[in-house]
Amino acid sequence: MTKQGPTARQRKLASELRRLREAAGLTPEQAAGLLGWSRPKLVKIETASQLPSVGDVDRILGAYGPAEPLRLALLKLARDVRRRGWWASYSDVLPGSYAELEHAASRIRTWQPQLVHGLLQTEDYARTLIRGHFPDLAAEEIDRRVQARMTRRAMLARENPPRLECVLAEEVLRRPVGGRDVMRAQLRALLFAIERPNVSLRVVPIEQGYYPSIGTGGLVLFEFDSLADLSVAYMETIAGGRYEENVTEVRACKVMFERVADAALDEKDSADFIRTIAEEM
Structure with a gap:
């Protein structure tokens, strides 16, 4: 079995503990001495190479003295690090850190110059992409990856869902991934998705010509309400x-x-634009 790396929660906890040490003006050697630990133990915790116990985190916070709200938030984060999410069942086909960030975020903003974002993909669109990316996979493996992507998508309909703000290049809408029937269904699915109050979709039209970041890849921003979670x-x-x-x-x-x-066009003009492309498809 492939060894899983540190989760997003563990990386965030490690980053915050390191930041607090530095804010306290302590070197790793000084902090380890204050805690009665070896330097390697502290460094492993700060680099997310070792998962600290809640007691370890409480001891560190006692030494660094952060404000009480932050202390409580970090202790909660330390407890949550060990919690398994739905994505653990798909660890063989889905990066746990990405799924965890997506699940925990209060707002997700994304720029997609090539593809429809995974949270908005239909099953047929996703299957076409996965089959193309992994041409040698057995049919059951492809099915499992599609299932994982569809499970991700359900988060948009949960109680207290994240806000998804997606900006797409017009080229994404006109490329008939999977054929015209599949793409037409995908465009209609986008129009259905934006009826949700937590989903925003805007389009950068081709006639815009140059736009910032042209020639670069996609971007996803995970943003959080929690004091302990930085973007x-x-x-x-x-x-x-x-x-x-x-x-x-x-x-x-x-x-x-x-x-x-x-x-990009505003939301209303973007919806009209998608509707027109769907009719032309």
């Missing part, structure tokens, strides 16, 4: 996805997303 950016490249948690870099990603969104 995370996920960038799609030809070599695979990359997570960015550095505050400065995430802020730059947010600025770029907003610049792309400024080039």
